[in-house]
Amino acid sequence: MNVPSFERFVQSGLSALPNHQCDEFRQQLSRLGITPLGLSNDSRSTQVGDLFFAYPGSNQDGRIHVAEAIRQGCAAVVWEQDGWVWDSTHKVPNFSWTDVRGLMGQFAANFFGDPTNELNVLGVTGTNGKTSCANWLAEALFFLGRHSACIGTLGTKFLNKEVESIPGQGRTTPDAISLQRTFSELHAMGASCVAIEASSHALSQNRLDGTKINTAIFTNLSHEHLDYHGTLENYAKAKTRLFMCSSVLHAVINVDDDFGMLLANTLRRHDKDVITYSCLSANAHIHATNLKMSLQGSSFHVNTPWGSRAVESSIIGDFNISNLLAVLGGLVCAGESFDRACEAIARLKHPEGRLQRVGGQECDRFVYVDYAHTPDALRRVLGTLRSLIRADARVITVFGAGGDRDKDKRARMGDAVLEFSDVAIVTTDNPRDEVPEDICDQIVCGKAGQFVVELNRRTAISRAIGLSNEADVVLIAGKGHETYQEVFGNKIPFSDHLVAQECLSELWCGTNTSKDSLRV
Structure with missing residues (x-):
């Protein structure tokens, strides 16, 4: 990792001026005289009255499906320029845009009433542990009496007296439109807290734009998705984008990970509230000691500025104890007391398909x-x-x-x-x-x-x-x-x-x- 380059990357992200392209986009849409009834970026699910976003994706180019979206009844099409020419036989209001993905998240958030303004959103990123941490955060908050939900690899769940599920998109993090729609539905169902997995693909593709994230959590970084990002440095920068959101009030970071230590130190220099966790370093805010494990479960002692106590859990694996520390940090950032948070993490079980x-x-x-x-x-x-x-x-x-x-x-x-x-x-x-x-x-x-x-x-x-x-x-x-x-x-x-x-x-x-x- 080129440390000076990374420092400049974080600095530029944290000091970026507000993006006003959404205002320009709305003006352009207004000139068409169109008030969309819905939003779509998938021609197969486009409905009558939708505004259809057509842009090149990782696997397919959505612009080649404009005709199908029109047959489905879309009211207008916004298409990405990038050398593409509009087919004049398509008789539907339309205009081109330079970077459709770059505005879609914020526009979708506005369209659905900016639902995350009313939610406490905790985002989890990292190569490993996202699913466990996000699910455990939602479950622990539920144990503590909060109306919590989780969005991620295992789908979308609202934990209430009964678990209600919203159909998933087959991705770790849904596309920008689906994500904002899901936030809106969760808020309408009564959710107050949402834990979400933030994948590197989603962060680099602006899928979380428009999402007000209160707490950002980093688990670890290792070799993955280099077929997409090209280099480990690009992959790390994609993960870092979660912490550069202006809404982030707290950063919870694993400093047993080398990149986590770099990230924590860099964010501190830019006045972010950083809470560190570790199974190795007593200098971390949240530090586990006396780790004992068997195939039946684990126990450890956790030391923090808010108190110390022993925790017994059915969870196995030292890496999972690290994940539990991340959850503990997230719970404290969400306003829970240290003792109540410890009681909640002691009740957690392995998520589906995780050990x-x-x-x-x-x-x-x-x-x-x-x-x-x-x-x-x-x-x-x-x-x-x-x-x-x-x-x-x-x-x-x-x-x-x-x-x-x-x-x-x-x-x-x-x-x-x-x-x-x-x-x-x-x-x-x-x-x-x-x-x-x-x-x-x-x-x-x-x-x-x-x-x-x-x-x-x-x-x-x-x-x-x-x-x-x-x-x-x-x-x-x-x-x-x-x-x-x-x-x-x-x-x-x-x-x-x-x-x-x-x-x-x-x-x-x-x-x-x-x-x-x-x-x-």
Whole structure:
């Protein structure tokens, strides 16, 4: 990381003048004589009276779908210039704009009544831990009597007496229009606090523009999404954009992470209120000591300027204790007392697909499903599991790598698994538009004798469980909560958790013969 360059980047972001392009945009729209009934950037869901935003995206160019949006009944079209020419046969009011994404978030927020002005929004960014932290924040606030919601990888949930769900968009962070619509719906349902995952893609694509974020939380930074951002420095800068929002009152930052330390120090120099957390440094505002862990749970002592106390939790993993500290910091920033916040985090459970044990405590096998799909995440999860089992027990890992994503990390993922696993089974993840064999070859990368390759994911899971005994741990990594596999444009139903449950049932019934069929 070029520190002077990063300092200038933060300085420019924090000192940026208010953006008035939304006012100019409204004037342009007014000249068309159009009052849109709704907003859309997806021609398939465009409704009569919508204003349709057409611009080039990462995978598709929305401008080629203008005709479909018109057939759906849109009232007008705003299209991005960038060398594109309007088709004169399209008889609908329209005008061009230089950067459609750059204004869409703020305009959508205004259109839906600036809902986050009425909400306490906590944004979480980082390579790993976003989903756990965002869900735990919402759950902890619910435990403390707040009307809380969560937006992220697991969808959108409003936690009330009953959990109500709003259909997700298949993204960690929804697009700008969907996001502001969701905030508006959550506010109408009675939510007062919302925790949201802020992905690097969303931040670089301005999806959170118009969102008033009160507290920004940073978990960690490691190798991911370089296929999109190009360099780790660009990736880090995308994450940093969350903290440059003028609405951010508090920054909660993990200083066990090297970039987190740089971020905290930089923001302090620009007079941001920074709260640091750490499992290693007593200089952090929130510091965990006396960490004790087993496969049944964890305990630790937390020291802060607001008090100190012991915490016992069913959560496992030192990285998850770090995530709990982030949640504690977020709760204090949201106005909760230290003692009440500690009581709330002690009640939290693993989110779906995050070190989720299959079969529960009554099961005689330790089988876990986890979303880990980066080298760093695999090391964290596998290192935790390795540290919690007997010396003569084994770690058996089933994993793959997603297609059409960062190829450079694949061999490193394989190395991470080999570092902590006794048996490493490489299988198909979400191949998307790539050939599964090619992906597996890039993971194995010349170490064929150290991996078992089984392209059928169901068979791979069955083999891993069949090979295990009561002392071993099986980790099924990569897909977590997902209920499908993406193969050449199709989403084929598949759940690691359900398949693992079926394999365990077969094992108990004596029908799983994988111990004989897999020789390692």
